[in-house]
Amino acid sequence: MATLIEAETPDVLGPAAPKRGAGGVGRYILVRFLLIFPTIFILVTLVFFLMRITGDPITAALGGRLPQDQLDARIHEAGYDRPILVQYFEYLGQIATGNFGVTLSDRRPVIEMLATFGTATLELAINALVVALLIGIPLGMVAAHRRDRTPDAVLRFFAILCYATPVFFAGLLLKLTFSVALGWLPVSGRASTNTELAMSQLAAPSGIYWLDAIRSGNFQALGDIAAHAVLPAVALGLLTAGVFLRLVRTNLIGTLGKDYVEAGRSRGVSEFRLVTKHAYKPALIPIITVMGLQIALLLGGAVLTETTFEWKGLGFQLAQYLTARDFVAVQGIVMLLAVIVAVTNFVVDILAAIIDPRVRY
Amino acid sequence: MAINKKALQCAIALAGVSAFALTACTGPTGGTTSNGSGSTASTIAYGTTDKVTALDPAGSYDNGSFMVMNQIFPFLLNSKPGGADPVPDIAESASFTKPTEYTVKLKSDLKWANGHTLDSKDVKFSFDRQVKIKDPSGPSSLLTNIASISTPDAQTVVFTLKQANDQTFAQILSSPAGPIVDDEVFPADKLLSDEDIVKAKAFHGQYTIESYNKNTLISLKPYADYKGVLDKPANGGATIKYYTDQSNMKLDVQQGNLDVANRSLSATDIEDLKKDSKVKVHVGPGGEMRYIVFNYNVMPFGAKTADADPAKAHAVRQAMANLVDRQAIADQVYKGTYLPLWSNVPSGFLGANESFKDLYGQDGKPSPDKAKKVLADAGVTTPVTIKLQYNPDHYGKSSGDEYAMVKDQLEKDGLFKVELQSTEWVTYNKASKADTYPVHQLGWFPDFSDPDNYLTPFFPKGGFMNNHYSNPEVDKLIAKQLTESDKAAREKDIQDVQKLLAEDISTLPLLQGAQVAVAGASVKGVDSTLDASFKFRLGSVSK
């Protein structure tokens, strides 16, 4: 909620931020930058203790086949029966030295696991963002321009419908229509087997398939990757498109009423040009800010999209690791998400501060 | 507008920084490079929803990992397609030379795919290593009967056992604890990562791994110098594709992107696939078992309850055994992918009988009259309130439906009032062993294909379930059959113990799983590997 307030009407935060004297942008940025670390620390600590409450990976994996004394022996062997604070400080020491460990349920180095799944999620998020922008911005402009008339009504309803449809339901309907009934697009996955093999044989893959395909000049693979990307991107993109549509509409309506736009109108500037040039540019700033904030939304939506479309990414993997009680993996993923979220928040706050100096606190 | 432009530029610049921060967190993926030799038309694609924990045999004890190990590692003993009896694999012969000595002679000139020699040193190393590492998620607990291993020469391995004439030992050598690994590649005291195993080409199976993307895609190539008991692969190579959603796997096998889909498809999917002429549903015997556990301490009239009465508790168990309708559950919830199970040892194993069918119900149908009578005879006032626990996430999504039916069947005649409860797996597991659940659901997938795997872990001293069941006669029979080298005598012991167990009802067996694989209509060889060894050998499949 507050994310959008900040972006749309930065003044609302005014009262929350008792104005201090001339702190200067530099100082604010520094303070805000330092705040990133406690944010990450808090999330990592929370997750560490929450995970220990929920049980151990050994019971999760072998509880159904071994007697309790054997389980206990294994738990002791792994050190999970030591005092929790000892384990906590050991963990802090490890991450301080850059040792994130090896996942318990599938034995991967955490860094490598994050790299593999992180790039997959990044690719999905980029695809979805492109879809969202392509749908959201033009339609939002149309809605603002034809405000309170039928197109506006239809588009706003569409925006809310996008929001109201759970990603997994939208994904299911898309899949049933375009891959099962019509057979136009593949059912699931990031690429077909041959492409996956080709991708895994590249010397230094970036992990983002379309980038790798372009770099290696494999355009057959690129087509295959594109076909696989469409449905997940649309399912996740529509969710965000609704937010963008509304945002563009609201901000454009705000700027369309401005004096300089009126002035332009009186000078005979065409209405199309007014919407796309004069009113649109100032409205773009909050939109860019919100784009940053959509990262959290996209990451959340990604779990459900990834599950529906067999897209092996971070969000989906997190759900798997949670079920397996894989402390190490969950902590690693949360750490990465916390970094992403904290950094994006930092950037967004700095942007807001540059746009409106009164936001600083 | 000037301000706006500047702000906009800042915005874009900072967005760039943010994007950089994102990519900075994500390095290159751990893809493996290979010479990329062309696998041709006859490569088969296999799909599964199982997961690989680790390729290192010392570090995993699950179906997903074991399936891959079976394709790439040698065993001393293994079974051929069509049966579950262990026969020498990379061994020439294997047998008890003394009651506590099991001697294995290896074939000569065995080579790992990387050129290293494979001899008795590797064998001793493999088992010693498992016991030494004792990994929390490894199968070392299967090896407790080994006292020591010696290697008189490069071709001979002698296992000294603690318990004489262990009838399951041959099976254990072909179980998840059995794969032999390369002593020049694997460290003796810690696990080796999957990537390093692949890089070192430490394989000697029907296949070697060509490219490995964990739990996404594995590409396998036939190993030319394989000397084991299995035939040369019938295909030119194979890929294993990992799924997380059953319906995606189903659609892929329907659309021809997969040649075989195995473990596991939902009952609804399988029923639908049966109607599809493009694919064929193959069914083989299964070792999976679903059953209800009674906790002798806290079940109604149990030893630690206020109105403890062993006779009444027994009557309650008998009444439940009379009321459950296994066939109805198998048909409605599982659409025939599970079959009714009438004994603690599933059918297909040595000595398996239908002891529960003989004692309870009427010709396999539930019998409310018998249930009423047994309760009345014991003086139990009805309805008996039962707290029935099940777990919704460990034994498949259908557990909820299954137990809703059990509840319905028990309540139908007014003899029981069932409070159905479900709990998430880890908590469930702890609580079930800590006398919290009076009556609860469990499932079992065998470690190896031997009837003892359904007896020893379960019944002596309450078994791993810790349900406080104790019957000295049962314990004695189970111990006896374990070391009985005369097959007919062992079969008789196993039959007798099932009879005793059906009378006591420590657990109430409900269903036995079948192995179901769905393959393209033109795919051959699936049936031959869907045998009682529960090992899927990719090498048997061709198209």
Add this chain to the structure above:
Amino acid sequence: MSETTTAALQPPAPRKAPLLDRLPVTSHIRQSVGLQRTMLLIGVSLTGLFLLAAVFAPLLAPYGYAQISDASGTFPAQAAPGGKHPWGTTVGGYDVLSRVLWGSQTAATVIVVSVAMSIFVGVALGLLSGYFGGWLDRILVVIADAIYAFPSLLLAIVMSIVISQGQSSFWGGILACSISITVVFVPQYFRVIRAETIRLKAEPFVESAMVVGASSWRIMGRHIFKNATRTLPLIFTLNSSEAILTLAGLGFLGFGIEPTSAAEWGFDLNKALADTTSGIWWTGVFPGVAIVLSVLGLTLMGESMNDLNDPRLRGRRAAGSKRSGGKAKKAGKP
């Protein structure tokens, strides 16, 4: 941009109308015109339908949510819609219509419990933090920001595992889901209330009241309550829709409520995945549409109310009146 932001927060417009017109929804309907009124009315009727179903589920549903047999025998599995089961049955033999109706009750309960808990905890912490300031404030703000910024569904999953230990009854499941959702919502209420408290603390009349000896708690409580009544209905509707989506997301991923404890749409949709690829559409479509319609109703209602509070967006005739501050729009969604 600077022009748009000059208008600082204004005190609420003077009150005048009778009580009925001041109630959140009715006053909004009166204010609205044309298109906005249509959207608001659609939203109100869908929400009404949802609430009716929730309250009267026991009367409306032909069978219980976990009922798989009646006097005439066990229900068939995956029966097509028609006859005894107007919307068909699931693989377990549950009646789809009954489960959709009972599902609205589960959703409504989760909404009420989670939003009520969020408001209570969020308001309490916001007041404390804003009033005392200092270290407590800083720590709470950082924690709230950290939790707020984190993807809500992921947080809810972690919480549901922590909370649901051993609980499987109707209320156990409901509470696990509600608390998971509460954890995500609290920072939102916390932010609003804290900002308001800080603003009020600096107001001259509060200081003078303190000088005269009146309890500043009382004064602030009154003002915050007044302000809250203006903005909370809006947050409430928007959070309600988010609660439904989070609950459905949890259920879909298998972290929700089991079918024998309560009917839950997301769970049913998850179970229906296998059906949909086998041509059995009714087990998935009905719960899915139920989610969409109830969220649609709540969101339409919340959006329209939000637009009416924002003069820039109100119907053109009403434009130009004073803007009201502190309204909230939501961005999050699982």
